[in-house]
Amino acid sequence: MEEEELLGIIAQMPRETDHWDFKREWYKQDDKGSMLADIINFVNTAHHDDCYIIIGVDEETQKIVGVEDNEYTLNRQQLQDYLRKIPFAQNWYPETDVERFNVEGHKVDVITIFNSDNIPIFLTREVKRKGTPLKPGIIYARSSDSNAPSDRSVSDEQMERLWKKRFRLDVSVYDRYQYLLKHPNEWTKIISNAGRENFIYTKDPNFVIKSGELREDKNLHYESFAMSEFNIRIYRFQIELYYGQTVIRDDFDVPLDDGSYEIVVPMVGYIYLGGEHEPRSYTYYLKDDFPYLLTQFINSFNGKPHWRANWEKVEEDVVIFQNESEHKYYEELFKKMYVDENRDKLSPSKSELEVVKSKIKASGWRKIDGDLDRLASQLMKEHKVVQAIKKLQEEKRMIAEDRTASLDFSN
Template structure:
């Protein structure tokens, strides 16, 4: 955790995301750890929560922890304890334990990651001395307070928790993005009786994706198709619909002689010394990214047969960013550290090879020859950025 974020959490006081502890939970008070985690797991918002250990509760003074405290736990210890509690749906909350040095003191931070698997409760009573969390009892953090140990969360909180589970507390685009990630519950149905080929969400058929022809006369290959065996692509349009209303549309294409579908990546730009250079990218967990994952991972999709054989090779030149902020930082770093004009310039041999592939794969080629050099350089820039990000990740480990 960055120091600035830590101070933000401390300055805002205890709330429905943050709780302070002066010391670690002792062995005879592990039930308090379970109570706090269950309360934070069952929050109605969609943010991660934090238990910060080493802060005086009332004064918010940073006192730090004793690093030799035998009660200190690692994430594995907390997770193992939760795994032994018979939680509903056998769902184990995702927990991380980290440390941060502040003002020459060490604080530990238990991060409870957000989940939509709410509400979570115990299937069996959990006793610790004279205290008990009852089976079926739902604890939920509301503002800065936990649900009392002898009660369950009120009805209006329970309603919000169930709405959170079924994504009914999100707008339609966010709901769509959630169901796209449920790959195993989609079915691909080929075109028949005048209906287009489509993907249908089995758990709610109001969610479906029509695949229709795109007649815009676009180029017959793209930078990404340089990674395929055959260059030619056939453009389609994926219309993401809910109850006949179009929520979103994305350009996709058949690749490699219509063996698999691929979402058209976005185009990014990196500034060089004299000009800007383009490349292809996705933002992780975006609709475009999750739609592409669905095309590859849905069990009934044609792509699924080539998932392990082709996907990594096809995506070799496509950059996957965790956020737009990471994209901004990486583009700035690459611009500063590389001579792009030299590093990604297409050679005459590379251009000739692509032109020969165009001759073989594409009928009535025209603009495709003009784009050969540019698309080679887009492909090479994507690979360069991916290599740079991988090296940076390795250096941090």
Template sequence: MKFEDKILNLIYSKSEGGYWDFKRSWHVDDGCLLHDIICLANNIENRDCYIIIGIDENNDFEYYSLNDDPNRKNNNELSTFLRDKKFFGGIRPSVSLKTITVEGHEIDVLTIRNDIHTPYFLTEDYTSKKKDIQKPKVVLKQNIYTRINDTNTPINRTADVDKIEYLWRKRFGIHLSVEEKVKLYLSDIENWVYDDERAILYYRMEPMFTIEIKRVDYEEKKCQSKRSEFYDQLMIKKGDGFTWEEFEIKYANIVIYTHWVDYLDGGRYMIAVPQHKIISNKSVRRDEMYGIYYYDNSNLQGLVNKI
């Protein structure tokens, strides 16, 4: 579903929820803006979240003009605003701003990306320095805020312990299935260790996850060397053969995924074999078919290739 359609569906629902929040106008108090962002970054629905600005939820969710809003921010101002806040570990929520037009009205949408760096919280109190705010809100250090259904954790409180536990489990991938953990761990390239003696890689933080290059005997290797694709020619010396071998991703010695690797440049370079598909280009005269090779970095083969 397109981004605009997602936001329209939320607007037309005329209700708030666990991953979206409506605001009539931009926050006067930057502390309130920061609090809202942290709450949604720590959402327990494990998905991208949205702050939709320009919708008056107290007036039957009517549109509200942002044209003369003195507190309106752009992407650069939003990034600068978050950059100097003292977040635990120095990692800040990933937030982007996009303006869409709905029925002639501009709507600002802040997207807070879903990731594994939860819980987000400050190591120093934050209070807006705007002089025209009589009683600025204080975003408290060490307080962990979240959002349950359509309600944020109050700014002077911290989330319930079961919600905090979930957010820490999310950071370490404890809440994931084995298949989901594999994708998470493959993204953490620096923590994979290669054992040359056994021709395996293992994940330093959970060594039961391994990637093993399967040993093949000479006759099998001769058969595999006959496999050749165009990219074999790109990094190879004349007279060298082509070598394909299988690899297996295992957890506790149980195979989760298996595919092929290819050695290039006389064995000095190894890739996970790219995926392949046929696409058509329909022209006036005829249908032209092309084979393309590609990596999708959201799936296992693309992630393995990075390692």
């Protein structure tokens, strides 16, 4: 969770929803069953978002009280260890996280219950808690700001929504495709008579991915996303995603390292710095969007286990964001950090340009491909932006690790 999101939720006190709940203090040692009930109810929601239990907030007085004096705090590992011991059906347990934030001079803990399509979840044995125990086989689910009654399953209407979520029947064909791409084991690879690779989703043959021909009009390019390759001149092949007879999306597939692995062409971002500063372009993937998902999907079929080592080269040349929200966040942070005093760090040095020019020449450059100096400068400028954003990501990751380490591990 980002701090800005937490503050936005707290500002809505005392309003609670099927996305979050407020708690004044941590669950006591003898009442972890109530915590389990809250988590199960949040897992069994029909939306596709993460949910939060925010601890250290008094919704009645609408004040931050903090968890400083709480003796039953849990960290991420302790919470996961507890959930692993719970008798969930199919031996599957919810994925959670615990983070600590400083808000108005107090420490506030947030339990994140990550969204899952593996619903509805339920217990196979009774679990005690204060009041009515949690019963086996009952489907508990969160609706609006309330948990389900403890003595019966949710209504048929709500149960239908949960099953639709499980099979992605409540989303668009694009969202279903993105979900199915994460499960390559449910697809079958077929080689066509023309020698092209096709993929069919075994549970619904309306979903078909077809590899196309070499696109001559899109080739003979030099791209910064291949900077770590020996040959940075790329060749693009069409790849099409069908639903029935309709092409719902097409992308370009690029073989790298002499064909030992492939990537789908990353997206290109443009950061507008304002004033007289030139816009800065760079390449990136969103982990929840097609280019990244297709890249992972295709390589899971290539039978070449070393492709993941080669993937490290791609990670050096392409920024990888979790989602669009993170993408926007780092672009704004980049503007703040590099528009003025750090702008010179984005200018390639002469030695760097000479290295890139050598790689371009070794990749088969000809005069008709364009001005060598200008091409090298453009590639290196894009690479510099990628490096800068990756540095910002690493700095934020270290801050997050320090925040996690600040949790009380004594319990």
